[in-house]
Amino acid sequence: MFLIGFDVGGTKIEATLFRLSDKPNPSGKSGTFECAHPSRGVLHGETLARLREPTERHKGYDAIVEKMARLIVETCAKAQVPMAELHGVGLGLPGSIDPVSLKMLNGNTMVLIGRDLVGDIRSKANLPEKTPMRAENDANCFALAEALCGAGLLHAQKSGIPVHSHVAVGVILGTGCGGGIVIQGRTLQGARGGGGELGHTILYKEGHQCYCGQSGCAEQYLSGPALESLMATRHYSQLGAAPLSAKEIFEKADAGDPAALAVLIKYRNDLGRFLGSLTSIFDPHYFVLGGGLSLQPAIYQNLSATLANHTFLSDSHIPVYQHQLGDSAGGLGAALLSL
Ligand SMILES: [Zn+2]
Incomplete structure (x- = not known):
């Protein structure tokens, strides 16, 4: 067809x-x-x-x-x-x-x-x-493509659980923070089509102001621009230094730069906190990450363990996969x- x-x-x-x-x-x-x-x-x-x-x-x-x-x-x-x-x-x-x-x-x-x-x-x-x-x-x-043709196939192979039994949560970490939920092969649309707007769930009460009108939305901590502005505030002592791109921050962290490492640890902790809350809601078989930041291997380090510290279902190991299908x-x- x-x-x-x-x-x-x-x-x-x-x-x-x-x-x-x-x-x-x-x-x-x-x-x-x-x-x-x-x-x-x-x-x-x-x-x-x-x-x-x-x-x-x-x-x-x-x-x-x-x-x-x-x-x-x-x-x-x-x-x-x-x-x-x-x-x-x-x-x-x-x-x-x-x-x-x-x-x-x-x-x-x-x-x-x-x-x-x-x-x-x-x-x-x-x-x-x-x-x-x-x-x-x-x-x-x-999320649907990854669930049926990408990360879902990988998870089925590893776990022996068929794709159409999975609950999958997809998170896009790019210029914003988007999400999609696939339950047994179907997307969760919700009553008004707004199901899966995960980036606008509250990560920190009274946190950073979001353009959606709320404060503390996950997107304000997990998007590429959020990572860059966190780095920029850490670098406040280096007046006049050009702001770093997300990619440069990961490169600096890789090279052992203390400020970049601190930013990366904070980012990974926020991501784990976010995925932990989502685990308490959906108890997914796995997460799959997309968007530019998902290409950075550093964000996956200890992520499943950090996630487990932030959820009611703390004894479960939930895999977090990088997207399999690309753009x-x-x-x-x-x-x-x-x-
Ligand atoms: Zn928001």
Whole structure:
């Protein structure tokens, strides 16, 4: 079956056409992957075409609809797949998505809020009514792809517990802190599509002010910019020193710089505290981390043990995996929504 997944961000829109089949891919072929399916066992996936364009929010809503409709036509043409053979099109969007209307309710890409993006793309691209279209929050899409085709497969292999029995929590540590929860193969959308907004749970009572209006949100301690500003305040004695990027902080910690090491220890402790609270809520089989900071091996050191110090379920060892699918997880998760 052929599926298209969109990863829509504030700066770029990426469309990917995937093929999923019962037939194994030739070994060693690039762009291939495997996914767990509840009734069909393992499905073999292949990336057939991927196109990326700038979002260009300033050009307005209609221009985005036109662009996304065109990307459907062009990915199909590139992979020589007739549009009538598409089994589904999914959109991963940067905001909460109402599970009934599929409209985006919030987020920083203002032009998309409250608009019928799914319906408008369908009519612009002339997609048949029978082709399912879905939309969900992009972090939920990341978590779904990892649960079914990435970290979930790894965990099933290690634990012997099948993918569709897992409770998985995905956390994205990047410019913000996003999250997605997958329970037995399905994302937790919630009543208003806001399920899994983990970055805005309170980590410290009356802590740092967050743009969402609350104080002490996890995002204010766990995002890349939060790490950088913590380092900058530690470096207050070195007036005039240029602020360090997250990557430079990890490099300095690696080289034994005391200030960078102290920042890293504080960060890891906050991350453990955060995952510990989430463990008390979801008791997940595993966590999977995505986003730029998840690429740093240093954040995983003793993380499961730190987590255990911050949860009611303190005797359990909960694995924290690095993402397995790389940047393609968002688009793949969006494609899988229509399964
Ligand atoms: Zn917040």
